[in-house]
Amino acid sequence: MAFDPDQLQIVLYPDPVLRRRARPIERIDTLVRRVAHRMLELMHAAPGVGLAAPQVGLPWRMFVASPSTQPEADTVFINPRIVAASRAVADVDEGCLSLPEVTVNVRRPLAVRIEAIGLDGRPFTLDGRDLAARIWQHELDHLNGVLIIDRAPPGDRLANQRILREMERTFDPDSAATAPPPPPRGSAASSAAGISPGTEAEPTPGRGSLTRGTGQQGTGHPTGGGGAGELR
Ligand SMILES: [Zn+2]
DSSP states (O other), rough: OOOOGOOOOOOOOOOOOGGGGOOOOOOOOOHHHHHHHHHHHHHHHTTTTTTEEHHHHHHHSSEEOOTTTSSGGOOEEEEEEEEEEEEEEEEEEEEOTTTOOOOOEEEESSEEEEEOOOTTEEEEEEEEEEEHHHHHHHHHHHHHOOOOGGGGOOOHHHHHHHOOOOOHHHOOOSSSSSSOOOOOOOOOOHHHHSSTTTTOOOOOTTSSSSOSSSSSHHHOOOOSSSSSOOOO
């Protein structure tokens, strides 16, 4: 095993791993399962309601979430994609475990539909709104190297500037991994399990009031622009 998942810790801004675009996980093996469990452990200990793999130093497309903070609500999302978003948006203050003390008011769609692969290798689709939808979008941002400070309105940017400068000043570059481990590569078994990117199941038609989009396949980017379907 390339590293011990039990040793993973939450990394802080401005660790460069937080700015990398994470790569798809092609094979769900013991290492991925152990990393996911360690991420859930770190998230609950923080305490937080979501944690993305880059936040533990791994540029992998995986995040964990627990909107109710109860372990029963724990969900692991591998290679997630937001495939539909509501036109309605909400402005809500967000924090981030990699940016302690920073709060940013972020505008995001109120409701989204997300597709991902579970730890069991099965694709699933979830519709969420309010807190759940917000967590998913926040964590998906992490997989694309996007932080809440990038989404801050100008006022919030100023308010947080002192804290950010201080974090940049005290950051030890030697603490950052120079070559973070890549996600496990695929195998014949993984494609049979539907793990390969682009083979996820289509969203179930006819549920809710989803309007299919213009045919553009999601690339893991959060919606907010065109392309994705609409969820009202
Ligand atoms: Zn975060």
